[in-house]
Amino acid sequence: MQDAHNRPYHHGDLRRAVIETALDMLREEKNWQFTLREVARRAGVSHAAPYKHFPDKAALLAELAMIGFDWLRASLSAAKPKAPKSLRDEIAPVAHAYVAFGTDNPALYRLMFSAGEEKAAGMHLNERALAVFDVALEILRRGQAAGSIRKRPIEGQAAAWWGLVHGMTMLAIEGLLVPEKVGSAPLDAALSTLVEGLETLAT
Amino acid sequence: MQDAHNRPYHHGDLRRAVIETALDMLREEKNWQFTLREVARRAGVSHAAPYKHFPDKAALLAELAMIGFDWLRASLSAAKPKAPKSLRDEIAPVAHAYVAFGTDNPALYRLMFSAGEEKAAGMHLNERALAVFDVALEILRRGQAAGSIRKRPIEGQAAAWWGLVHGMTMLAIEGLLVPEKVGSAPLDAALSTLVEGLETLAT
DNA sequence: GCGCTTAAGTAGTCACTGTCAACAATGTAT
DNA sequence: ATACATTGTTGACAGTGACTACTTAAGCGC
Structure with a gap:
């Protein structure tokens, strides 16, 4: 330097x-x-x-992971449209922002989810991680209040969303979502399926 | 010894x-x-x-990962019911077997999906990985042929399934699927949503 | 200004890792 | 039997996380 x-x-x-x-x-x-x-x-x-x-290498790692979660959460919030017309209009951009964050910062994203077993720091870390879960939770809660989502315990649905985007992100990072096997826009396809499973039957 | x-x-x-x-x-x-x-x-x-x-530490890792994928595939096949009554009856057990494999062998599962960047061996590894994707693909293909699934490019749907179970597995391994935040049976809830998104509207 | 404490650097060490080269024991083909 | 290839062993090397002891600079009351 x-x-x-x-x-x-x-x-x-x-x-x-x-x-x-x-x-x-x-x-x-x-x-x-x-x-x-x-x-x-x-x-x-x-x-x-x-x-x-x-104090420790693990401590630095945990700190980096926390920063990563804060960034992720911020980027999700930024992607949330102000005046969503439908549930899908709200869920899809956020999901895309999620996966984009992961594929743009693969090393950081991996770190965030493999910092595991840091005793004390792990607690705070999990808090931050669950904050991104809360983003999904809030969207779905509003969607349910508006009547566009089935009345069902919402936590499970949010978990479905999180699991889906987290899984797609990881697979994408690892280069496993090759287009010739998986189609050209697997995330969009997956989101369609998910959203349609969430929506009320009457439309 | x-x-x-x-x-x-x-x-x-x-x-x-x-x-x-x-x-x-x-x-x-x-x-x-x-x-x-x-x-x-x-x-x-x-x-x-x-x-x-x-030749290398990475070579051993790659071999272990391949064995892991073979096991996973075998355990998925074993979980597949012989005479499924509905799409859900076929998808749910396989998904449960998938997540169970991951949570039962967390270290191996993590290794399988982070062996990344092994040049030559990576190719074979990806083949094995995509074999588990094929299990899902086949189930959905049959489901579509039987008319219980929407007519839509099936690869995207299989990717949705894979992303979902992979994500849930990872989150579970990392201890992020704590019941008090996420409900008691998040996987079941997620699967319900997914299956309902897959099914044809007419029932 | 002056000496003191103390935070924030330095160098050096330890046990450990992956990898490699040199050597030894074993089996096998001729 | 004798040469050779295979599969072990030992010993070395650089690089790592972690720890210690030492040194330096900065801030402080006086």
């Missing part, structure tokens, strides 16, 4: 710098196996410096 | 032994970060011996 001699001894804001560097690297390489030392190297700092800010 | 002195110099069938040992360890520990040396140790063999049978 800069010469070692004119760089101040104290980085100033290394915590943030470490996080940003890690995010950059996650963004750049689809499959990067995370190493603390490489992050430190690239941040222009000694290999042990990050330990002053994170 | 046995004393070093009475064990013959040549193992006899080390390739298989390595695979079996690795599978055992995957089965035992939900989160095991795979190390070749530990496998070798446990197989009672020196740390470099496996390299005579696998």
